[in-house]
Amino acid sequence: MKTRYVITHLQGRCVCALFYDNVCRELKVAEPENMTGRIYIGRVENVVKNLNCAFIEIEKGIKCYYSLEENKKHFFLNPKNTEKVCIGDSMLVQISREAFKTKPATATGKLSLTGEYVVLVSDGTGVSVSGKVKKHPHCLELKEKLEETFYKGKPLPAFGFILRTNTAEADSAPVLAEAKKLAEQFQEITGQAKYLKAFTKMYEPLPPVVEWLKNLRISDLDEIVTDDREIYELAGQYAAEAVKEKLRLYEDELLPLYKLYSLETILSRTLNKKVWLKSGGYLVIEQTEALTAVDVNSGKMVKKKDSFLKTNLEAAEELVRQIGLRNLSGMIIVDFINLKEKAEEEQLVSALKKYIQQENTGIVYVDMTRLGLVELTRKKNGKTLRELFADGRKEEV
Known part of the structure; x- marks a missing residue:
């Protein structure tokens, strides 16, 4: 079975299509403006006690829903003598869900930074392993190495790690290097935020297409093809070696990639x-x-x-x-x-x-x-x- 992942642009959006024997089995579309994953210094505009939530302004005129039930630990940036969220508080929050119809975007105090092999989380300590590989010997060995590097005999850091599924097939060195890089990035974000004003964007995640490439099951794919040079270069910079080996830049100007794979027709039929x-x-x-x-x-x-x-x-x-x-x-x-x-x-x-x-x-x-x-x-x-x-x-x- 020939499997191919096609990345191109259609109607002003980045579209990724997965083909099995020339039959499209999956379509992913990147939204033009996606705020999910961004970290902001927000200011509490209102606290609604009967809904057990707060509304936090992250940019001028853009307010987010913040659940007080789901967020027990808050990332305050202003001096406080109470753990309660109050109007006017300055807080570090991350967008966990896009605004939808009449509902505002959802923000969380549980910050996370996602890498290729490791996810850093602010609401945990220690190292945990993805459920799919939690008993894998190599993952357990990596877990011990991370615990030794960050936790044993040292002050407990304000974050934890989750080893992703693909660490089962990864070498130890890049996993440990990525964990250190994420830890430094997290400490830089939380350290600088104390001195910056409200509405500052502290973190911008990579474009969705790069995240999609990171999560691909490369062993099941024969080829990844794109006609976007920027995506091609981003993938070369951030994606794993296995992705780079199967990635090809399509450069035929006479026949656009979306026409070669009839993506307009596929999209039209799928919307019908x-x-x-x-x-x-x-x-x-x-x-x-x-x-x-x-x-x-x-x-x-x-x-x-x-x-x-x-x-x-x-x-x-x-x-x-x-x-x-x-x-x-x-x-x-x-x-x-x-x-x-x-x-x-x-x-x-x-x-x-x-x-x-x-x-x-x-x-x-x-x-x-x-x-x-x-x-x-x-x-x-x-x-x-x-x-x-x-x-x-x-x-x-």
Whole structure:
């Protein structure tokens, strides 16, 4: 199976597409202005006791929601004789979630700096290991080395480390070097913040595309191709050697990269609520505030024996792909074509679970109701594709 990661620009946004045998399985779109991860010196504008939260201004006119329930430890920069958050306090905060519709951005006092192998966190001490590799011998060895470097026989620093999954295949030297670099960066941010005024931006994370490259499972990829020289150079500067080895700069001016891979067509079809199947059936995907409803229709399907089951099986596979492409989340209710036999229903559910496991995009199968509706759920991971491209485009029919 040929796998390729394509990075280009489309409609003014950076788009990353993952192809398996020329079929697009994943679309990631960088928002034009993404504040997530930035660290600011903010000023408390209001404390709302009945909501147990505060509103912190990080730039002139930009206020963020700050949960007092989730943030027990606060990063005050002004002299205090109480641990309570008060109006006028100067605090160091990090943006954890973008503003969405009428909701303001969310800020947190739990600061974090993410590296290729290590995450530095301000709300922990010591070294922990990602759950996927917590028993890996090499990771446990690295954990001991980090503890010896930062904690044993020394004053306890105001931060902790999390070893990421890819440390299982990394040499010790770059992991330790990165941890030291992050520690120095954190101490520089917190040290300088004491002498600077409110609304100062103390930290700007790398562009999302660089973070995406860091999190790629390189062993599964044959090639990474981009037509953006700036991204190519950034990847060369920050990405791992394994990424650099598979990275190629596309320079054909006659045929743009997005046209070579038909990304305009893929995007247009993915934004359309109707998805046609090879059998002649189709899906209708309706996104609402409360949930996403999916209806499977027979359409132009030629009705033969087992044709409803075959269309449902095809729809199940395409549905799982569409959930990932569209970045759908929350409750997803699916109305498949009614099947008369119980054995056919069981076959459909079994196939759906298999496709969910293969796609590995965080979809959870919940149940099939007495009315034959399939319930799925998926944790929210940023805006949906429709929200990112909400430009009033016409639906295809």
